[in-house]
Amino acid sequence: MTPESGPSILTASDLARFRLAPNPGPMSLDGTNSYLLGSPGSGTAVVVDPGPLDEQHLRELAGTVEVELILITHRHADHTAGAARLHELTGAPVRAADEWHCHGGTPLAHGETIRAAGVELHVMATPGHTSDSLCFHLPHDGAHGAVLTGDTVLGRGTTVLDFPDGRLGDYLATLDRLERLGPATVLPGHGPVLPALDAVVxxxxxxxxERLAQIRAALADLGPGAGVAEITDAVYSDVDPAVRRAAENSVAAQLEYLRA
Structure with missing residues (x-):
């Protein structure tokens, strides 16, 4: 079922529902998944990633249930632009890793446990996509738990590293950390819900x-001084022009990792 063919708020897991924001695009896929977390009968919810500054979308989130808390997975506008407005509509504090994106709330810290709306969330620092990326682990959501992954793990395709803020060494360490959570349900920032986080990771x-191997091969062919544009041409020869810059960012991140 899609938001176009059914209710605007859809079930993602035992403790999570979501609304797809109206911001589709090459980088946001079908749009941003804005999540409402709460145990059945709690009467309140935690919103994760309010999404863009779209009044109808935000009012739908605010009007579904009393919003107790608003959390942000990372700084990108397709996740944060509506946060201040949702804070105005609900009075709920907004918390993120970066204080710039907090409204009436304090910054989040790795290892912090949050209990709200009848659910327990564990805050995980998961840098790589961006330096401030967080994931939220719901250990009691279903048989294996669930993890809200923001853009660290997507429901479709692979994640772009927003270099130089996002770095490959950090990202590989993040994947190791997430794999240890086992077959948890993946609640991604974009795309469909996925089973088995460890397999996805x-x-x-x-x-x-595989991409690192391709870049090593390109460096061998083009010479160690080859630039980002040359290597992108060689490794991402069929890339859609709409995501060319993202491909170059990924190449730059991988070159920095190899040359370090």
Whole structure:
């Protein structure tokens, strides 16, 4: 079922529902998934990633249930632009890793446990996509728990590293940390819900290692001084022009990792 064919708020897991924001695009896929977390009967909810500054979208989130808390996975505008307005509509504090994106709330810290709306969340620092990226682990959501991954793990495709803020060494360490959570349900920032986080993470890691091998081969052909544009032409020869800059960012991140 899609928001176009059914209710605007859809079930993602035992403790999570979501609304798809109206901001589709090459980088945001179908749009941003804005999550409402809460145990059945709690009467309140935690919103994760309010999404863009779209009044109808934000009012739908605010009008579904009393919002107790608003959390942000990372700084990108497709996740944060509506946060201040949702704070105005609900009075709920907004918390993020970066204080710039906090409104009436304090910055989040790695290892912090949050209890709100009848659910327990563990805050995990997961840098790589961006330096401030967080994931939220819901250990009691279903048989294996669930993890809200923001853009660290997507429901479709692979994650772009926003270099130089996002770095490959950090990202590989993040994948190791997430894999240890086992077959948790993946609640991604974009795309469909996925089973088995550990299996998804292994596929992500394999993809990164394959790309590194391709870049090593390109460096061998073009010479060690080859630039980002040259290597992108060689490794991402069929890339859509709409995501060319993202491909160059990924190449730059991988070159920095190899040359370090």
């Amino acid at each position: 292994r596929a992500y890691r394999n993809h990164r290692l």
